[in-house]
Amino acid sequence: MPRLLLILLLAFILLPAPQSSKDGQDVPNALLIRATPVALDASNPERNRIGRLKYLAGWELSSDHPYFGGVSAMTIQPDGRIIALSDSGDLFGFRLGQRNGAMREFIEPLPIRPAERDWPRWKWDSEALIHDPQSGRYWVTFELIHRICRYAPAFARVEACEEPAAMKDWPGTGGAEAALRLPDGRFLIFAETAYGPRNSTQLLVFDHDPAEPGTAPLKLGYYAPQGYRITDAVWLDKNRLLTLNRRVTIYDGFTAKLAIVDISDLKAGKVLQSQEIATLRPPLLADNFEALATLRENGRQIVWIASDDNHEFFQRTLFLKFELLPESKGSRRVH
Numbered sequence: 001m002p003r004l005l006l007i008l009l010l011a012f013i014l015l016p017a018p019q020s021s022k023d024g025q026d027v028p029n030a031l032l033i034r035a036t037p038v039a040l041d042a043s044n045p046e047r048n049r050i051g052r053l054k055y056l057a058g059w060e061l062s063s064d065h066p067y068f069g070g071v072s073a074m075t076i077q078p079d080g081r082i083i084a085l086s087d088s089g090d091l092f093g094f095r096l097g098q099r100n101g102a103m104r105e106f107i108e109p110l111p112i113r114p115a116e117r118d119w120p121r122w123k124w125d126s127e128a129l130i131h132d133p134q135s136g137r138y139w140v141t142f143e144l145i146h147r148i149c150r151y152a153p154a155f156a157r158v159e160a161c162e163e164p165a166a167m168k169d170w171p172g173t174g175g176a177e178a179a180l181r182l183p184d185g186r187f188l189i190f191a192e193t194a195y196g197p198r199n200s201t202q203l204l205v206f207d208h209d210p211a212e213p214g215t216a217p218l219k220l221g222y223y224a225p226q227g228y229r230i231t232d233a234v235w236l237d238k239n240r241l242l243t244l245n246r247r248v249t250i251y252d253g254f255t256a257k258l259a260i261v262d263i264s265d266l267k268a269g270k271v272l273q274s275q276e277i278a279t280l281r282p283p284l285l286a287d288n289f290e291a292l293a294t295l296r297e298n299g300r301q302i303v304w305i306a307s308d309d310n311h312e313f314f315q316r317t318l319f320l321k322f323e324l325l326p327e328s329k330g331s332r333r334v335h
Helices: 002-013
Strands: 030-037 053-062 071-076 082-086 090-094 101-109 126-131 138-142 147-151 158-162 176-181 187-195 201-206 218-223 229-237 240-249 253-262 271-280 289-297 300-307 317-324
Touching (some): 030 090, 138 176, 187 229, 240 289
Antiparallel strands (some): 229 240, 253 271, 289 300
């Protein structure tokens, strides 16, 4: 019976919570966040290595704002500001430093079309966030309604939305979980559970903006580390992606794996392989890690990972900062 109850609990917390509509909400847009530093391994505070990742800093964030949390995606701005997106269509903007303390930044809902203002909040199950630094535009995928929308710079307005035919049969809670834009303008959208070729999960490659009507995408597949599901992906360099992959079990709870993916051959029917580089599991920091971002900082490749607390009291909103170290012999499968 305890095992059955735990299984039901884990299934419940991974579903979007039913909430009210976005229109007419009397909530503040100023955000006060408390940031508490956390060690990678509480039992060994000096530990700072995990596979090819070097731990630089990490924080547990909390706020009294009713909509704070549920982080499903993020992007890092050139000035260091983090733009995070919740799984109910709310944006958070803030910066993190080395010291304990509080930060006042902003929280606001994604802009929506007037005809959709009465939709319940759970319908806006936003999962992936893309930013084009040249145009300033953003793209967001919505898992439950199989939609991708493009937004004007600074999220000033909705510019376009599309529900691609190639995504219409994806599972409602296993749809567009991860997405990214390559430097050449192509978009990659990863399903969480929709089937791809040879028992993979489906990956769509668009040679155009998927928020606009156009030609059908190429259909590929992705092999996550065994037993895991992709939650986010970012372009790393040249022909490589970095992916974040999650698993939840009754024994370990939440665990996550980071993997490198070769994308030099993006042709229809291809299944991309994941090369594991690090695993986050107890006694290390472990939670429902869903958001991933990278940037160059003082010549180093920096990786940010954040967790979705599902708005539950027993989970945490963690933001962790790592350096991605160069590959060395014996580092192809590390834990």
